[in-house]
Amino acid sequence: MYEHDVIVVGAGGAGLRAAIAANEAGADVAMVTKLHPVRSHTGAAEGGINAALQEGDDWELHAYDTMKGSDYLGDAPAVETLAQNAPEETINLEHWGMPFSREEDGTVSQRPFGGLSYPRTTYAGAETGHHLLHTMYEQVVKRGIQVYDEWYVMDLATTDEDDPNDRECHGVVAYDVQSGTIEGFKANNGVVLATGGPGQAFDHTTNAVSCTGDGHAMAYRAGAPLEDMEFIQFHPTSLPSTGVLISEGVRGEGGILYNSEGERFMFEYGYANNSGELASRDVVARAELTEVGEGRGVDDEYVHLDMRHLGEERIMDRLENILHLAEDFEGVDGLVEPMPVKPGQHYAMGGIEVDENGQTCVDGLYAAGECACVSVHGGNRLGGNALPELIVFGKRAGQHAAGEDLGEPEIRTGYGDDVEDETDTELPVAPGKAGLETSGSVAADGGVTADAEGVLQRKVETARERVDTLMDKEDGVQHAEIRAKLQKAMTDYVNVFRTEEGVKKALEIIRECREEYQDVYVDDPSRTFNTDLQQTIETRNLIDVAETIALGALVRDEFRGAHWRKEHQERKDEEWLKHTLISWDDGEPSIFYRPVILEGENKTYEPKERSY
Amino acid sequence: MSTQQAEPESQEAPEDPAMKGAESPAADEQNGGGMVDEHAEKAAELEGETVHIKVFRYDPEVEGKQEPRFDDFHVPFEKGMTVLDSVMYARDEYDSSLTFRHSCRQAVCGSDAFFVNGKQRLGCKTQISDLEQPVRIEPLPHQEVVKDLVVDMDHFYDQMHTVEPYFQDEDTPPVDDLEEQRQSQENREKIKMSSRCIWCGACMSSCNIAAGDNEYLGPAAINKAYKFAMDDREGEEIKEHRLRILEQEHGVWRCQTQFSCTEVCPKDIPLTEHIQELKREAVKKNLKFW
Numbered sequence A: 001m002y003e004h005d006v007i008v009v010g011a012g013g014a015g016l017r018a019a020i021a022a023n024e025a026g027a028d029v030a031m032v033t034k035l036h037p038v039r040s041h042t043g044a045a046e047g048g049i050n051a052a053l054q055e056g057d058d059w060e061l062h063a064y065d066t067m068k069g070s071d072y073l074g075d076a077p078a079v080e081t082l083a084q085n086a087p088e089e090t091i092n093l094e095h096w097g098m099p100f101s102r103e104e105d106g107t108v109s110q111r112p113f114g115g116l117s118y119p120r121t122t123y124a125g126a127e128t129g130h131h132l133l134h135t136m137y138e139q140v141v142k143r144g145i146q147v148y149d150e151w152y153v154m155d156l157a158t159t160d161e162d163d164p165n166d167r168e169c170h171g172v173v174a175y176d177v178q179s180g181t182i183e184g185f186k187a188n189n190g191v192v193l194a195t196g197g198p199g200q201a202f203d204h205t206t207n208a209v210s211c212t213g214d215g216h217a218m219a220y221r222a223g224a225p226l227e228d229m230e231f232i233q234f235h236p237t238s239l240p241s242t243g244v245l246i247s248e249g250v251r252g253e254g255g256i257l258y259n260s261e262g263e264r265f266m267f268e269y270g271y272a273n274n275s276g277e278l279a280s281r282d283v284v285a286r287a288e289l290t291e292v293g294e295g296r297g298v299d300d301e302y303v304h305l306d307m308r309h310l311g312e313e314r315i316m317d318r319l320e321n322i323l324h325l326a327e328d329f330e331g332v333d334g335l336v337e338p339m340p341v342k343p344g345q346h347y348a349m350g351g352i353e354v355d356e357n358g359q360t361c362v363d364g365l366y367a368a369g370e371c372a373c374v375s376v377h378g379g380n381r382l383g384g385n386a387l388p389e390l391i392v393f394g395k396r397a398g399q400h401a402a403g404e405d406l407g408e409p410e411i412r413t414g415y416g417d418d419v420e421d422e423t424d425t426e427l428p429v430a431p432g433k434a435g436l437e438t439s440g441s442v443a444a445d446g447g448v449t450a451d452a453e454g455v456l457q458r459k460v461e462t463a464r465e466r467v468d469t470l471m472d473k474e475d476g477v478q479h480a481e482i483r484a485k486l487q488k489a490m491t492d493y494v495n496v497f498r499t500e501e502g503v504k505k506a507l508e509i510i511r512e513c514r515e516e517y518q519d520v521y522v523d524d525p526s527r528t529f530n531t532d533l534q535q536t537i538e539t540r541n542l543i544d545v546a547e548t549i550a551l552g553a554l555v556r557d558e559f560r561g562a563h564w565r566k567e568h569q570e571r572k573d574e575e576w577l578k579h580t581l582i583s584w585d586d587g588e589p590s591i592f593y594r595p596v597i598l599e600g601e602n603k604t605y606e607p608k609e610r611s612y
Numbered sequence B: 001m002s003t004q005q006a007e008p009e010s011q012e013a014p015e016d017p018a019m020k021g022a023e024s025p026a027a028d029e030q031n032g033g034g035m036v037d038e039h040a041e042k043a044a045e046l047e048g049e050t051v052h053i054k055v056f057r058y059d060p061e062v063e064g065k066q067e068p069r070f071d072d073f074h075v076p077f078e079k080g081m082t083v084l085d086s087v088m089y090a091r092d093e094y095d096s097s098l099t100f101r102h103s104c105r106q107a108v109c110g111s112d113a114f115f116v117n118g119k120q121r122l123g124c125k126t127q128i129s130d131l132e133q134p135v136r137i138e139p140l141p142h143q144e145v146v147k148d149l150v151v152d153m154d155h156f157y158d159q160m161h162t163v164e165p166y167f168q169d170e171d172t173p174p175v176d177d178l179e180e181q182r183q184s185q186e187n188r189e190k191i192k193m194s195s196r197c198i199w200c201g202a203c204m205s206s207c208n209i210a211a212g213d214n215e216y217l218g219p220a221a222i223n224k225a226y227k228f229a230m231d232d233r234e235g236e237e238i239k240e241h242r243l244r245i246l247e248q249e250h251g252v253w254r255c256q257t258q259f260s261c262t263e264v265c266p267k268d269i270p271l272t273e274h275i276q277e278l279k280r281e282a283v284k285k286n287l288k289f290w
Helices: A013-024 A059-069 A076-095 A128-142 A214-222 A281-293 A312-318 A320-330 A386-401 A452-472 A479-493 A500-517 A531-555 B029-046 B083-093 B154-162 B185-196 B202-206 B208-212 B218-229 B236-246 B260-264 B271-289
Strands: A002-009 A029-033 A146-149 A151-158 A169-176 A182-193 A232-238 A256-258 A303-306 A339-348 A351-353 A365-367 A578-583 A590-595 B050-057 B069-076 B113-116 B119-122 B135-138 B145-147
Touching (some): A013 A128, A013 A182, A029 A151, A059 A076, A076 A386, A128 A386, A151 A214, A151 A452, A151 A531, A169 A452, A182 A214, A182 A386, A182 A452, A214 A351, A214 A365, A214 A531, A232 A281, A281 A303, A479 B083, A531 A578, B083 B135, B119 B202, B202 B218, B202 B260, B218 B271, B260 B271
Parallel strands (some): A002 A029, A182 A365, B050 B135
Antiparallel strands (some): A151 A169, A169 A182, A256 A303, A303 A339, B113 B119, B113 B135
16 A cells, blocks of 8 residues: 555646645645656647736736636636636746747747637647646656556545545555556545546547546546536537647637638628637537538538648747648648648536535545536636646645645535535436446445545455456457447537437437446456556446536536537526536436536626627 | 567467458457458448558467567558557457557657557557558567567656756746746747657667667657756756766767667657757867866
């Protein structure tokens, strides 16, 4: 058994920032990651970091833009914390040596991005995430923070009181990918989940194959609700054949979208008469698919993104990486021809429900970054708002887990007297547990709450049994088959345009996937670097997470932000200014709602019509 | 840990005409037989072509894999298919024990550097149609093989850490100081290429000097040091400290300018030039002191 004060799971931007903050607060912190830190998917972020740095800009404008972008489903205390802290955190990165792009006077460069009233997206070429990731990993090396790389966290060591609000998290169970050894990691103060997004629930995604929603699924099964999971961002400019991301920076610098008729459709068809290509991402993604649906798509599949008019010099200076991506992954030279693009799953606005300090309703369990939902992004995340979220809320989670006092949070978590139960939606199939659960769910033995080490030990044993079962089984279904079926269902039915019938169909297929998973087995008999085993466990996580996305998409019968419903094409503020929460409830999921907080520090954000 | 290395002509899997997809002795009928035929047929209808890949296999624990061998797979070709796509397909459809690292699929995580047809390349950014068949896919040479295409990266990471790979500031400003350090566009441009390294290890694997001298810092670590040494935001004193680390016995002077690292770098970093420039900087520094 390993023991540290704070265990950070995942080593992308949020995890690294949490670890540095916990270390600076004096805690003995360790990172446990299924990759090596520099392999984390933060490295693929291209565009930049929104921060009100310049004179003429201020945090209140950033907060307003973010709230409007969220379609009034962001919680004001979270949104304002982000906007207030982003400048300091961005400058801090600069002092850690991050190679930002520069202006002539030597200050850091900022550019326009979708949905922003001021050009406040701070960038380092079109590879901002790469530099942010490496800069923070350098700081982790500098501080001598312990990193257990290529250790896959399978489960949380959480107590099993009936009410999740009474539970405590004492550590994690992980297996060493290289050797197959399963060990407990005791966390004396807290566990911070920073495991990134669940993009692999879809089959056309900009996300890495490692983005399997592990943290979401583990926290969910441990009792922390998942919040607003129906809000999935589809990025308007991904390459059609691979899903590789073409940064919004291209449009920020002046790139133009054309349909097959050569029309600049964002204006010609009135999708966004003021902002055009730089409208919010959900608006542009729907516009593209509408064009394709009405027969004005190229090859009936995509539209064109043209940046040729920007000129070689400007492109090489600010968007060089885009040229390489278009060339290597689509065989297109962005200097001489337009690039084909279509919407691709990109980001999950929802996640593990946390407060401003990163804490879930389970004591000692924190989450930060894409796996968490504070909620900053509400119904739709603005480009350039993910990276500041990582550093602002990663830091706060690390500090709080290390024992620093950050004040009383305004955001509440867990089931409580301020929530409203879902009552009137009929589900086509029962969600949740299928048959015998051998997958490390809470309350495996319904037993007594033991001391921290006892809880951890019991979880280690459960994990070992689970792996033995998967490895001993001689035949059955392989994870790849189930995963492919799940991904296809999500992309077919829970995509940009959603119908009640389609989402119900998805829930039925997810149910089938659950049942097939009862018969899953691992063919590779080796304990050495068994990726077959790891992917099998990840697939279970994907099933749980995909189900919450589809459930949220079914119950929310309105159109808000990235969530569009065919039968309900209007935002319903009287009914839906509330977050969707889904709780695992030991295998029989329940749905409830918590009102959104629109009262900020100095003002109340009144919902307005969202036009760009 | 084993020290098995990929031998160019080791232990070929016998051809079995009955199996169109996986010809590996490890792939049994139940696992792939029927499905393989089906996929191969579909592909034949669509594209009429499969790609023949020969993949290095080794697992210290599994009988039949303890001696390194090559398995043959015939993967249905699709436009835009990369080397990574081909091994992913082989794994998902034919043999789930086929093991390799991969994550982002877009040449930024640096996980999937392999030795492909005799050259270090990133699997995800190498179009398979550009390669001569059969495409031979092996783990990076000069590193211990953990399993199949997975090599032990610890030595690579150790060398990266040796050069103090973090920004060192002479006077760190107070946290509440909202002023960035100034850096000229020219200086940012100067360090741009060096900052693109994704730690894939291709350069180190291609370097003859690193193969013969285990303590040689290697191109990636020297390039990391270059990024900081050339950054005007770090002071002169720190630059001298960095040059002292680099001119040690196993540092920059080991490089014999063979350019193999530069040739294989998937991010087009002029590694050899950076090493040469640091040699000149080291000479200048020493002249100053003498």
